[in-house]
Amino acid sequence: MTEEFTMQNRRKFVKNILIGTAGITTLSSFDILGIARKEKHIKLTILHTNDMHSRIDAFAPNHKKHANQGGISRIASLVEKIRNEEDNVILLDAGDIFQGTPYFNLFGGEVELKLMSQMKYDASTMGNHDFDNGIEGFNNVLHNANFPFLCSNYDFSETILNGKTKSYHIIEKQGIKIGIFGIGIELDGLVDSRLYGKTIYNDPIESANKYAQLLKEKHACNLVICLSHLGYEYEHKTLSDKILVKETKNIDLIIGGHTHTFLDKAVTFYNKVGKPTLVNQAGWAALSLGRVDFYFNREKERIDDLNTSFRPSKNYAKF
Amino acid sequence: MRHKTTMNYYLKHILFFCLAILLISCKEQYKLTNSKSGNNEINNELSTNNFLETIILPYRIELDLKMNEVINTSLIDMEVGSPEGLLGNFVCDLIHIKAKEISDKPVDFCLLNNGGLRTPLPKGEITRGKIFELMPFENEIVIVEISGKNMLDLIEYIKIKSVIMNSRKAGVPVSGLRMIINDDKVSDVKIANFAFDANKNYRVVTSDYLANGGDHMDFFLNPISIENTGMKLRDAILAHIINLNHEEIELNATLDGRIYYAE
Ligand SMILES: [Zn+2]
Numbered sequence: 001m002t003e004e005f006t007m008q009n010r011r012k013f014v015k016n017i018l019i020g021t022a023g024i025t026t027l028s029s030f031d032i033l034g035i036a037r038k039e040k041h042i043k044l045t046i047l048h049t050n051d052m053h054s055r056i057d058a059f060a061p062n063h064k065k066h067a068n069q070g071g072i073s074r075i076a077s078l079v080e081k082i083r084n085e086e087d088n089v090i091l092l093d094a095g096d097i098f099q100g101t102p103y104f105n106l107f108g109g110e111v112e113l114k115l116m117s118q119m120k121y122d123a124s125t126m127g128n129h130d131f132d133n134g135i136e137g138f139n140n141v142l143h144n145a146n147f148p149f150l151c152s153n154y155d156f157s158e159t160i161l162n163g164k165t166k167s168y169h170i171i172e173k174q175g176i177k178i179g180i181f182g183i184g185i186e187l188d189g190l191v192d193s194r195l196y197g198k199t200i201y202n203d204p205i206e207s208a209n210k211y212a213q214l215l216k217e218k219h220a221c222n223l224v225i226c227l228s229h230l231g232y233e234y235e236h237k238t239l240s241d242k243i244l245v246k247e248t249k250n251i252d253l254i255i256g257g258h259t260h261t262f263l264d265k266a267v268t269f270y271n272k273v274g275k276p277t278l279v280n281q282a283g284w285a286a287l288s289l290g291r292v293d294f295y296f297n298r299e300k301e302r303i304d305d306l307n308t309s310f311r312p313s314k315n316y317a318k319f
Numbered sequence: 320m321r322h323k324t325t326m327n328y329y330l331k332h333i334l335f336f337c338l339a340i341l342l343i344s345c346k347e348q349y350k351l352t353n354s355k356s357g358n359n360e361i362n363n364e365l366s367t368n369n370f371l372e373t374i375i376l377p378y379r380i381e382l383d384l385k386m387n388e389v390i391n392t393s394l395i396d397m398e399v400g401s402p403e404g405l406l407g408n409f410v411c412d413l414i415h416i417k418a419k420e421i422s423d424k425p426v427d428f429c430l431l432n433n434g435g436l437r438t439p440l441p442k443g444e445i446t447r448g449k450i451f452e453l454m455p456f457e458n459e460i461v462i463v464e465i466s467g468k469n470m471l472d473l474i475e476y477i478k479i480k481s482v483i484m485n486s487r488k489a490g491v492p493v494s495g496l497r498m499i500i501n502d503d504k505v506s507d508v509k510i511a512n513f514a515f516d517a518n519k520n521y522r523v524v525t526s527d528y529l530a531n532g533g534d535h536m537d538f539f540l541n542p543i544s545i546e547n548t549g550m551k552l553r554d555a556i557l558a559h560i561i562n563l564n565h566e567e568i569e570l571n572a573t574l575d576g577r578i579y580y581a582e
Contacts, residue, residue: 042349056375058363062441068363073375075361076368102386102451103378111378115371132456176349192458192531222349252351266356280356288358295353 042174042296044223045086047079049093050257051127051284053100054112059285070287072112076119078289088173091120092180094257095127095229100285108133113144121147123169125182125227126154127257134195135159150182150227153207155200168211170219176296179215182227183208183244185258204230204239205247212250223294226251231259232281245269245277253278253292260284266292386448391560393570397440399433400490402481402500402578406436407492409572410453413559414460414552415494418524421548422462427511428495429524430473432534434488435552445560445570454553458526462546463539467517472538474498474515478505481578493577501581526552 058071083089093116098109109130116124126149130138139160142149151165168181183204187196208226215221226244233240241256249272256279266280282290397406415429438452465473476491478500483489497509508515520543527547530539560570 057379070361071367073367073371074365076371077365078359078361080368099455101455102382102448105451105455105457106382106385107378111375114374118371118374189532189535192528192533194527194531223351263358265358266354278354278356280358282358287361289361290356290358292354292356294351295355296349297352298349 039174040298042088042176043086044088044090044173044176044178044294044296045082046225046253046255046290046292046294047082047089047091048255048280048290048292049075049282049286049288050229050255050290051096051260052093052112052286053096053129053284054098054104054109055101055285055287056103056111056115057101066285066287070285072115072119072286075286075289076115079119082291088176090122090171090173090178092122092225092227092255093124094227094255094281095125095182095184096129096257096284097124097127099129099132104132108137109141110144113141117144117146121145122171123148123150123180123182123227125150125229126165126184127229128185128187128191131187131191131195135161135197135199139164150180151184152181152211153202153204154184154187155202158198158200161199168215170215170221176223177219177221178223178225179212179219179221180225180227181208181211181215183230185229185231186239205244208244208248208251212248216250222296223252224250226254228254229257232256232261232263232279233259241279241281242269245271245279247272248277249273249275251277252294253280255290256281262288263290266290386446386451388447389444390447390450390557391445391564391570393440393442393445395571396442397570397572399436399439399487399492400574401433401483401486402490402580403574403576404433404490404492405572405574406440407431407433407490408494408574408577409440409570410436410556411492411494412572414524414555417550417555417559418460418462418548421460421550422522422546424462424546425511425522426462426495426524427521428493430477430496430529431492431525432529432536433490433492434534435526435528436492440570447557450553450557450560454556456528456552458528458552460524460548460550460552460555461527461530462522462524462548463530464520464522464543464545465538466543467519467521469538469542470515470521471517473523473536474505474508476536476538477578478503481580491578497577497579499579499581 052072055070056072058068059066061067079091097112098104103111124147142164148169149165150169152167156162156165168179171178186201212224215224228241228244230244231240233242241254244254254277260283261281262283263281266278268276268278271277278292280290280292282288397409398404399406411429411431418426436453437455440453480489480491481500495511498505499507510521529536530545532540
């Protein structure tokens with residue numbers, strides 16, 4: 001791990017020198033003043049899962065649809081590979097970690113949370129099935145998670161979960177501030193009321209707008225991510241991520257779940273004020289790892305094809 | 320001469336000040352300029368993660384020990400279906416029998432939901448793990464007494480769900496209840512072999528999830544009475560299958576037209 005870290009620093013160093021001497025960019029006054037550590041261009045890699053449903057191991061070889069596919073252990077290998085390739089990786093989950101294999105029935109979610117902690121998840125939100133052993137059952141295994149659960153519209157203050165989840169979370173990567181919050185689905189009619197107890201369900205659109213604004217304006221986040229367990233879309237007017245985009249602003253990316261929707265890549269929709277918001281979802285049962293890369297530029301002007309023009313080529317690492 | 324030097328001196332300061340301001344304001348000026356996305360399939364070309372495997376191993380050993388035990392053999396493939404399915408009939412029949420055993424009072428019929436039967440039962444060996452997959456939830460068996468008026472809503476609910484075709488959500492699994500659906504009309508409703516009487520109350524065995532209005536079964540809300548058995552559906556299914564095995568009876572189910580859709 002340490003070795004890798006050194007390699008990455010070295011790569012960046014080599015990159016800076018090469019850029020300087022090649023004259024691609026002239027050394028700015030910032031560099032002279034010793035502030036050169038601030039990169040002009042920063043790439044942020046968001047990796048995400050949803051509805052893993054206790055799929056620790058791959059599906060059985062005799063499974064009709066997904067034989068030998070999926071599994072958290074395999075996702076971990078891919079995440080590790082990407083962490084070795086990219087400098088700024090954030091790993092998130094959009095809920096329904098629990099329920100679906102006997103691992104959950106026998107161990108109550110302990111294994112899932114231990115593995116996600118080991119994988120260095122940065123945050124998750126709660127899906128409806130995360131209530132399947134009741135709030136008490138969730139609380140009993142929560143200590144296995146070293147990452148926060150973000151629940152912005154579930155009010156747990158009258159329950160034993162009071163103070164154990166967060167409304168939002170801010171991560172900083174190379175000076176980029178990423179604000180994250182979580183929107184849960186209506187529990188009434190979906191989850192047995194005895195399981196969610198005195199949880200209060202707050203309006204998802206109102207809550208989303210409130211926390212997105214707080215993160216973008218008060219906390220000056222460069223990127224705002226909503227972890228949503230509302231579902232991608234429905235035939236009827238039921239609230240979905242697609243509708244959430246239209247009713248909100250200040251959200252850059254919605255990482256969705258619940259509908260087990262497989263997407264090839266994130267889809268762009270336009271929010272209340274006409275700005276683009278990405279919506280992504282990664283199927284279910286650890287069958288897919290979602291990925292969105294964001295590029296930030298310290299200058300104001302828009303640079304269009306950052307990916308090809310500024311991504312350090314793999315060759316640099318060999319120096 | 321002296322005047323000019325002072326000017327230079329001030330100019331320098333002003334310049335430096337401006338530069339400082341510029342630097343401070345530049346600090347937070349990272350702008351999102353572009354994005355790229357591509358999701359990755361998790362297939363068997365990816366290896367498992369060694370460190371995670373060491374965490375999983377002790378749990379897997381315990382789990383395999385419990386779950387891989389073969390508890391009986393099924394003579395047929397059982398799947399959910401609409402207006403009736405082998406799996407729904409199999410599970411409802413056994414839950415109905417179980418409820419009659421547990422309760423002191425008669426139990427008229429059983430009603431569950433196809434959405435709660437999470438996996439088909441394949442022909443051949445049935446392991447304990449398979450039943451956990453079929454019924455992963457911790458839901459308990461309850462017996463709900465509802466009015467004839469609410470029964471009308473229940474019958475309507477079954478009708479609506481039964482005319483939906485080709486959907487995982489279609490159909491309502493039952494036992495002890497029969498009806499014919501003909502051109503959007505329901506006829507010949509029989510409960511426990513007697514013609515349905517809208518002036519009577521009925522005792523229905525179901526899951527606590529549905530009794531609480533799950534799957535929009537609103538007709539269960541505000542019941543006349545509710546009897547909690549404290550027995551999990553899964554435990555009842557496991558016990559039944561294990562008992563049959565002791566009696567050397569293999570698993571079987573038939574379609575008997577209990578919900579009959581006459582086109
Ligand atoms: Zn869900």
